[in-house]
Amino acid sequence: xxxxxxxxxxxxxxxxxxxxxxxxxxxxxxxxxxxxxxxxxxxxxxxxxxxxxxxxxxxxxxxxxxxxxxxxxxxxxxxxxxxxxxxxxxxxxxxxxxxxxxxxxxxxxxxxxxxxxxxxxxxxxxxxxxxxxxxxxxxxxxxxxxxxxxxxxxxxxxxxxxxxxxxxxxxxxxxxxxxxxxxxxxxxxxxxxxxxxxxxxxxxxxxxxxxxxxxxxxxxxxxxxxxxxxxxxxxxxxxxxxxxxxxxxxxxxxxxxxxxxxxxxxxxxxxxxxxxxxxxxxxxxxxxxxxxxxxxxxxxxxxxxxxxxxxxxxxxxxxxxxxxxxxxxxxxxxxxxxxxxxxxxxxxxxxxxxxxxxxxxxxxxxxxxxxxxxxxxxxxxxxxxxxxxxxxx
Ligand code: SAH
Ligand code: SF4
Numbered sequence: 001x002x003x004x005x006x007x008x009x010x011x012x013x014x015x016x017x018x019x020x021x022x023x024x025x026x027x028x029x030x031x032x033x034x035x036x037x038x039x040x041x042x043x044x045x046x047x048x049x050x051x052x053x054x055x056x057x058x059x060x061x062x063x064x065x066x067x068x069x070x071x072x073x074x075x076x077x078x079x080x081x082x083x084x085x086x087x088x089x090x091x092x093x094x095x096x097x098x099x100x101x102x103x104x105x106x107x108x109x110x111x112x113x114x115x116x117x118x119x120x121x122x123x124x125x126x127x128x129x130x131x132x133x134x135x136x137x138x139x140x141x142x143x144x145x146x147x148x149x150x151x152x153x154x155x156x157x158x159x160x161x162x163x164x165x166x167x168x169x170x171x172x173x174x175x176x177x178x179x180x181x182x183x184x185x186x187x188x189x190x191x192x193x194x195x196x197x198x199x200x201x202x203x204x205x206x207x208x209x210x211x212x213x214x215x216x217x218x219x220x221x222x223x224x225x226x227x228x229x230x231x232x233x234x235x236x237x238x239x240x241x242x243x244x245x246x247x248x249x250x251x252x253x254x255x256x257x258x259x260x261x262x263x264x265x266x267x268x269x270x271x272x273x274x275x276x277x278x279x280x281x282x283x284x285x286x287x288x289x290x291x292x293x294x295x296x297x298x299x300x301x302x303x304x305x306x307x308x309x310x311x312x313x314x315x316x317x318x319x320x321x322x323x324x325x326x327x328x329x330x331x332x333x334x335x336x337x338x339x340x341x342x343x344x345x346x347x348x349x350x351x352x353x354x355x356x357x358x359x360x361x362x363x364x365x366x367x368x369x370x371x372x373x374x375x376x377x378x379x380x381x382x383x384x385x386x387x388x389x390x391x392x393x
């Protein structure tokens with residue numbers, strides 16, 4: 001087994017994601033949402049208001065700039081487009097956003113949104129400001145719920161409802177930018193408050209690859225949001241066959257949710273390990289394109305008291321990642337209502353970090369952010385789901 005994607009496996013993953021497909025981006029009045037279309041698809045959509053393909057292409061370039069660079073949502077304010085055309089665009093199209101249902105700000109500045117999409121489904125997005133600099137990461141969800149049932153993760157207790165569409169994935173970032181008044185997009189690499197994207201919210205991004213890939217291509221496009229691939233990190237629990245594609249096609253930074261260094265324990269904590277065990281996962285990391293000392297693979301390791309936090313675990317981790325340009329993020333377990341694990345002691349975390357660091361790998365301990373509003377890693381779960389459970393209890 002090499003772990004590369006076979007045709008049969010690709011077909012199986014595709015059939016599965018089709019089952020959880022997002023609804024079409026059309027309003028009840030028939031107007032179509034232009035957000036989330038590739039440049040080519042945008043030009044194709046605009047054909048209905050244009051004389052020919054040439055014009056559609058030109059309009060697509062203009063509209064793209066207004067949507068993704070200026071953040072404009074009103075066709076009437078697109079000053080480079082003549083009034084009659086503005087009106088025709090407004091007759092046929094909208095520039096949508098997910099609806100903000102709840103917005104909460106933590107005492108540490110972390111902000112969490114519960115967004116509602118057109119079919120009433122909801123997902124959470126979190127903004128984590130950097131403590132030292134005027135920048136920060138928007139943590140984006142890729143699915144409503146998750147099919148993988150990692151034992152320590154709150155999202156994993158919420159059955160997958162569906163994949164998010166590209167419009168809904170990009171839309172989370174755009175709505176967050178709206179909230180911080182961060183339009184127009186900065187030129188080049190100039191940082192803003194919302195300077196990075198981490199695909200670490202609800203869901204497994206590599207089980208919704210096509211929508212995630214399209215969304216990331218849109219935000220990376222140089223004439224729009226123009227976020228560099230170096231500012232995007234995708235976190236996976238280890239969908240080995242899709243890691244190759246992600247590296248080759250998107251080239252974003254990779255984070256791998258490791259959490260255990262022996263198959264027996266990882267099988268229990270991250271059930272996907274039964275399908276793609278550690279040896280396969282490490283091979284996929286070794287061949288991830290673009291990984292270098294300047295662009296290391298992040299291994300995420302949630303610290304669970306008495307479960308995976310011994311010194312022997314730390315030594316085994318070092319052995320496992322040898323030869324991979326790596327950094328290890330130690331995440332103290334964030335409890336959630338009904339969780340059974342405990343957070344490792346400060347001493348155990350320090351000792352673990354020291355062993356990893358002495359072997360030459362950065363091993364920062366991730367301070368929990370936004371715990372008071374259940375916005376920290378692994379605490380996301382839509383409020384409607386929480387309310388439903390509470391009512392049933
Ligand atoms: N599904 C993807 C991305 C979302 S989870 C993945 O699993 O990688 C983002 C990170 O939070 C993962 O490393 C996940 O394992 C971790 N996490 C989940 N539950 C947690 C919890 N209760 N406390 C701390 N980290 C947690
Ligand atoms: Fe899904 Fe990631 Fe949570 Fe596992 S840790 S259940 S893969 S969201």
